[in-house]
Amino acid sequence: MSGCKKAANWKSKMEITATYLADAAKAPVTVESCRFHFPLLRRQVNGKPLVYLDNAATSQKPQIVIDAIMRYYHEENSNIHRGVHYLSTKATEAYEEARIKVQNFINARSMQEVIYVRGTTEAINLVAATYGRMHVTAGDEVVISAMEHHSNIVPWQLLCEEKNAQLRVIPMNDAGELLLDEYERLLSDKTKIVAVTHISNALGTINPVKQMIASAHRRGIPVLVDGAQAVPHIKVDMQDLDCDFYAFSSHKMFGPTGVGVLFGKRELLEKMPPYQGGGDMIKSVTFEKTIYNDLPYRFEAGTPNIEGGIGLGAAIDYMNGMDLNAVAAYERELLAYATVRLKEIPGLTIIGAAKEKASVISFVLDGIHPHDIGTILDYEGIAIRTGHHCAQPVMKRFGIPATARASFAFYNTKEEVDVLVKGIYKVKEVLG
Amino acid sequence: MSVLKELYQEVILDHNKNPRNFRKMDDATRHVEGYNPLCGDHYTIFLKLDGDIIRDVSFEGSGCAISKSSASVMTSMLKGKTKAEAESYFEDFHKLVKGELNAEQNMDRLGRLAAFAGVSEFPARVKCASLAWHTLHAALHDEGAAISTE
Structure with a gap:
């Protein structure tokens, strides 16, 4: 019976999604409203609210994507381009x-x-x-x-x-x-x-x-x-x-x-x-x-x-459903804010200062290896990427073995940048 | 003590900041490079062997606090030891960082190695801690080529 209940729940979820899609067409999506669409962003990591800043590695998935895959397996699964059924x-x-x-x-x-x-x-x-x-x-x-x-x-x-x-x-x-x-x-x-x-x-x-x-x-x-x-x-x-x-x-x-x-x-x-x-x-x-x-x-x-x-x-x-120009403008604002905040941290150097830049910040800390930065930030619930980012020639060009990289999506906030900055001070405290 | 403090213990922080035997050895009888392509950690371990005895051991290179302190602690423990003793430490260390050996119950055996017990709580860092040891193992067996943890 619980299976039936689950199916009923799923049905109602699909209806919610349908409503959302209809709404999305009408109203511009704000940061607050779009975060609500990504269920994973609500979880905790190591007892702290997740701050997901590894979007250049992979992004999180909105509910409608998860639902579309679920609906395919619930209702339409079969092979394509060959069946007559x-x-x-x-x-x-x-x-x-x-x-x-x-x-x-x-x-x-x-x-x-x-x-x-x-x-x-x-x-x-x-x-x-x-x-x-x-x-x-x-x-x-x-x-x-x-x-x-x-x-x-x-x-x-x-x-x-x-x-x-x-x-x-x-x-x-x-x-x-x-x-x-x-x-x-x-x-x-x-x-x-x-x-x-x-x-x-x-x-x-x-x-x-x-x-x-x-x-x-x-x-x-x-x-x-x-x-x-x-x-x-x-x-x-x-x-x-x-x-x-x-x-x-x-x-x-x-x-x-x-x-x-x-x-x-x-x-x-x-x-x-x-x-x-x-x-x-x-x-x-x-x-x-x-x-x-x-x-x-x-x-x-x-x-x-x-x-x-x-x-x-x-x-x-x-x-x-989003205004992509507004998304780009918001991400630029987030990048500018994060760049200013990170530059204030003594001993921190940002790698990559192109005039035209997407919301990706690679950085190194004096005397602290990126891998240690990653572990300590993870303990604070902050997910960043550390290493050579599958771009070893870039690391060689800048004479460094690796960087720490925070990469932002439209669902990230300035508050999360603040948590990152606080986390980096914690890194310096632990390894200082 | 928090899990994080257990990982970054005083011994580890000290050896990271002031690595021991951190030098190239010109008269080494063997040297092997160790490399972790995932994070770019890169060390060379130098050995001076006298029959079965490790007369001297040193290292050079760069990497995270865990890998560097592990290399430093390793070199500080092995001078004057036999190859068999070094292999035994290697086995103990491997079990310790994988959480298969209880540090508190084996303090006498482990000595300073016990500082790395906290690594077992961080699976992503086991390779960092083990890199120097795998490189040493290759050097002891005269596997001359560079080794990689991947």
Whole structure:
């Protein structure tokens, strides 16, 4: 009987969500009201209210995302694109509707340009293994930047090793800004692709990717943008940026883990060989010849992460309920406040002072290792990231082994910044 | 005592600030690098072996308070010890930081190592505490290449 009760509770929760969605369309979401939508933010850690400042690693999930995944398993679970039965049709519809939501959210020209992948890492690997292998040959060059995440370094390194090509790196200044003159000089006839991050996960720098894309295009070079850190913070528009490929992950934009998106321009995707072979990516298979499926399915072999796609769709619904310009303005205010407060702490140095910066603050404390900072802050209920942030070349550039990083989302508050500051004083007290 | 104070005990804080045997050893018979790719902790352990006896041991490198103090305490305990004694400490230490050895009941055996009992409450920090010991273990077995805790 308790099972029935649970089902009834769940039903009523769904109704609440529906009401919320209707309200969200009408009223602008404030910090207070949006925190209410994230159940995990209400929990305690080590007896203290959780202060979650590790959003650049992964974001928390609003109730409507959790509900969408639950509803899929409660009501629609079945495999997509193959069944003729009712459930399969419903699941396919939900999964494909989510693709359209992604298309609209990033302003892609068509749904054929939206390929579901496991995440940013797989998206970049896909492009390196298909477009890269097809176009890069011995003596060619791939241009990346000094602030890339390992996921936008290693796939290109693998490609360059295989093809005997060269990896060239756009340097940055002490503030953590790319040197655009150097970038221009790096571009040549040998350059076959540019792969650059939109926002640095380790420094917060927002790169002028639109300008960089235009420069590369003047020489006929395509550009891949790693948008993992950008999508949760700023409005991204594929047609405005005019990028050739854009990669991002659902889990950093309030959706579930295990799903992400590769945007690719249709004319490029159409000429690319398949990435993985298997079911769903084919039209017909005989032992003699296989005819591949149309876009975007040609790059989606095997049963995909169906709940993930549906959950991502719900996350986009959630973000569409907000004024993203207001979100960006609020995050800028939070970043400015946190920067001022942290700078007041003796012995604290912020790494990364780009003029255009997202709400990410990397810092070091004199004589105290970031790992110890992380442990002591955790004891105060504060979750930050410590280490090299999968960007070891960035650490090397600044001559440090690691940093502590506080990264903010729109649901964080100035009060939480104050708790962080108090926590850092505690770190100094314990290890002082 | 709070869990945090148990982790960052006086012995640990002292060895972190004033690490013992913190120097390169030019006439070492063996040296091995230890690296934790997760947090960037990086040490080299130098050994001067005389048959079975550890005549001298020192270290160099950088890392968090737990890893650095662990390396320092380790080197301060091993001078003049046999390889077998060092291995025995390594086993005890490993059990201690994983919460499989009661510090209070084994004070005599553990000596200064007991200061690391609090690590067992912080699973994320076990690798920090163990890095120098794993590196020493590799050096004793003459596994010349750099070792990693991952």
